[in-house]
Amino acid sequence: MTVSSHPRQKPRQLSPAHDWWRQASVYQIYPRSFHDSNGDGLGDLPGITAKVPYLRKLGIDAVWLSPFYPSALADGGYDVDDYRNVDPRLGTLADFDEMTAALHEAGIKLIVDIVPNHSSDRHEWFREALASPAGSPARDRYIFRDGLGPDGSEPPSDWQSIFGGSAWERITEPDGTPGQWYLHLFAKEQPDFNWDNQEVREDFLTTLRFWADRGVDGFRVDVAHGLTKHLPETLPAEIEMPGMASEHGQHLFWDRDEVHDIYAQWRQVFNEYDPPRMAVAEAWVHPSRRARYASPEGLGQAFNFDLLTADFDAADFRSSITRNLAEADATGASSTWVFSNHDVVRHPTRYGLSAAPVPEAAAETETGTPMAGGAHDGKAWLLAGAPEHELDRDLGLARAKAATLLMLALPGSAYLYQGEELGLHEVTDIPDGQRQDPAFFRNPGVDIGRDGCRVPLPWDADHTAFGFSETGAHLPQPQWFSKVAAELQERNPRSTLNLYRKALWLRQILQGPEELQWIEEDDPQVLHFARPQGWHSVTNFGDKPVPLPAGLVLLSSGVLPQDGTLRPATTVWMTR
Incomplete structure (x- = not known):
């Protein structure tokens, strides 16, 4: 190694x-x-x-x-x-x-x-925006746009939200008429803030x-x-x-x-x-x-x-x-x-x-x-x-x-x-x-x-x-x-x-400087590294047992057999 x-x-x-x-x-x-x-x-x-x-x-x-x-x-x-x-x-x-x-x-x-x-769309600022006219300071805290088409009935773009569906939602204006659209990159109940607003x-x-x-x-x-x-x-x-x-x-x-x-x-x-x-x-x-x-x-x-x-x-x-x-x-x-x-x-x-x-x-x-x-x-x-x-x-x-x-x-x-x-x-x-x-x-x-x-x-x-x-x-x-x-x-x-x-608890005791040394093993499915104070971590990612390196085992994620091997899907901490 x-x-x-x-x-x-x-x-x-x-x-x-x-x-x-x-x-x-x-x-x-x-x-x-x-x-x-x-x-x-x-x-x-x-x-x-x-x-x-x-x-x-x-x-x-x-x-x-x-x-x-x-x-x-x-x-x-x-x-x-x-x-x-x-x-x-x-x-x-x-x-x-x-x-x-x-x-x-x-x-x-x-x-x-x-x-x-x-x-949320229940935040006092957003409720104020809905009750205020287009172009008002209340609406400027969020991202409102006029819709497309002659009557503004189409969303401002075809953008999709993370949760699916349009990223725009149309509101009803204070006078009861269909109005502007607001941007929500997530759910429609989550209007996006306008971070250009001080x-x-x-x-x-x-x-x-x-x-x-x-x-x-x-x-x-x-x-x-x-x-x-x-x-x-x-x-x-x-x-x-x-x-x-x-x-x-x-x-x-x-x-x-x-x-x-x-x-x-x-x-x-x-x-x-x-x-x-x-x-x-x-x-x-x-x-x-x-x-x-x-x-x-x-x-x-x-x-x-x-x-x-x-x-x-x-x-x-x-x-x-x-x-x-x-x-x-x-x-x-x-x-x-x-x-x-x-x-x-x-x-x-x-x-x-x-x-x-x-x-x-x-x-x-x-x-x-x-x-x-x-x-x-x-x-x-x-x-x-x-x-x-x-x-x-x-x-x-x-x-x-x-x-x-x-x-x-x-x-x-x-x-x-x-x-x-x-x-x-x-x-x-x-x-x-x-x-x-x-x-x-x-x-x-x-x-x-x-x-x-x-x-x-x-x-x-x-x-x-x-x-x-x-x-x-x-x-x-x-x-x-x-x-x-x-x-x-x-x-x-x-x-x-x-x-x-x-x-x-062991991690709290063993932590030292933020350093790591890779230890090269013959098997590419074994990942082995050392931390300060002589603390080693060895993981078998493969599907067959591998020889366990010599040392004192501090902790293992699975049962260690008596034949000195490390089973698949197992990590050990040890000192050497």
């Missing part, structure tokens, strides 16, 4: 209190599906507070809280009515403060979702300070690449525009260079605090353009979704890791790693599905990543009516645990999604009448939607709604949840939950 080093620039000189996010383990909570404290079938903030001991025992460094703001739930809470309040179904501002204090007391930071590309910019600075003043440690920026737009008087047809992930920033509304002026202002706000607040961009952009979002003068971090979209393959993983570590070097930021979140099919299911050609209906960008906004995973279409026998659950889970253990050994931040520590698969058999995701309703027969990864968690096998609530769950839970409930896994030393706990 040979050793090759990955060069690392020296990171910015920050105190430990300032740079906690660089190698943090961050646990995403989708609040409506985490834990229900009052029996209404919807998870809430007091439910999160009640589970802080569970989170502390898990060994995470931070919680990323998906939207908890007042919302009609047209898009799972990403249609925000009021950016500086709590949905009354989820609690109050006092409940938020209590949750924040409980997390901080347990040594856990708090990152909240901020949704700046669009509001009032919009100032209001979001106020929102950032509002939550930072309440103790929030950072922000996850939704659709960070979609704020600024260049809309000429005559709008081009969709076919005339460059791809969503253009290398050159020439798209009319995705990843324009001007968006970084906004984040430079945000950084000034973040730096008003001690320690400075952190931020991470959800930016589905060409890899060559991702670094600007993660620059120290901007948000500081940006999600890379390369491992999320990669096959379970040693070469794919190595090239992705190498590329993203180099990308982090270019900015002095830290890398981010993620396999599952609220927008994609859970990775045990992705890894366990039979391979099949992607149909033309499953649209992707030219880089092979999901569509802008991160709304869909590239394999999500497989779940639409896929027979259960096509899913090898055991293989999928074994691969998921191996991939996660590898990921947790990497330098950078690891983002985990609620329930993955229980080894949850995607819930595939939700009846159509009980689905909630607008993507499903706007694309019937094409897009199964994202409800399958948002089903409420199983806490206790023997209780109503598996311990999620005293009454029921807002999405149906499958019966197999009884076998993976948290309280059962607590008692099983070989459970997925206990694997995550061991890995996360």
Whole structure:
């Protein structure tokens, strides 16, 4: 074997209190599906507070809280009515403060979702726009256009929204006549803000300070690449525009260079605090353009979704890791790693599905990543009516645990999604009448939607709604949840939950400088790298056992046989 080093620039000189996010383990909570404290079938903030001991025992460094703001739930809470309040179904501002204090007391930071590309159509500004005439200051906060045709009955362009259908919706004017059209790149209940409007910019600075003043440690920026737009008087047809992930920033509304002026202002706000607040961009952009979002003068971090979209393959993983570590070097930021979140099919299911050609209906960008906004995973279409026998659950889970253990050994931040520590698969058999995701309703027969990864968690096998609530769950839970409930896994030393706990606590102990050395093995399906302090990660991506390198095994994602081999779909951590 040979050793090759990955060069690392020296990171910015920050105190430990300032740079906690660089190698943090961050646990995403989708609040409506985490834990229900009052029996209404919807998870809430007091439910999160009640589970802080569970989170502390898990060994995470931070919680990323998906939207908890007042919302009609047209898009799972990403249609925000009021950016500086709590949905009354989820609690109050006092409940938020209590949750924040409980997390901080347990040594856990708090990152909240901020949704700046669009509001909901129930936001007070949008209601004011509907009640105001064309050309008014109220309408200028959003993007309104006259329609085409002699009576304005045709939309201003043929652009399609991420969720399907036209990206334009016509309004009724205050006098009752058909009127202008507004742009919504997502659901029609999510009108896009006009970020050329100074009032919009100032209001979001106020929102950032509002939550930072309440103790929030950072922000996850939704659709960070979609704020600024260049809309000429005559709008081009969709076919005339460059791809969503253009290398050159020439798209009319995705990843324009001007968006970084906004984040430079945000950084000034973040730096008003001690320690400075952190931020991470959800930016589905060409890899060559991702670094600007993660620059120290901007948000500081940006999600890379390369491992999320990669096959379970040693070469794919190595090239992705190498590329993203180099990308982090270019900015002095830290890398981010993620396999599952609220927008994609859970990775045990992705890894366990039979391979099949992607149909033309499953649209992707030219880089092979999901569509802008991160709304869909590239394999999500497989779940639409896929027979259960096509899913090898055991293989999928074994691969998921191996991939996660590898990921947790990497330098950078690891983002985990609620329930993955229980080894949850995607819930595939939700009846159509009980689905909630607008993507499903706007694309019937094409897009199964994202409800399958948002089903409420199983806490206790023997209780109503598996311990999620005293009454029921807002999405149906499958019966197999009884076998993976948290309280059962607590008692099983070989459970997925206990694997995550061991890995996360070991990660805190073993983390050192953000450096990595590749160790070249004879078998190309073995991925082996070393971290400082003599810590090694070895993964067998192949379908045959391979010799286990000599050393002391600290942790394994699967059972290690007595013959000194490493089984397929298994990762070990070891010292040598």
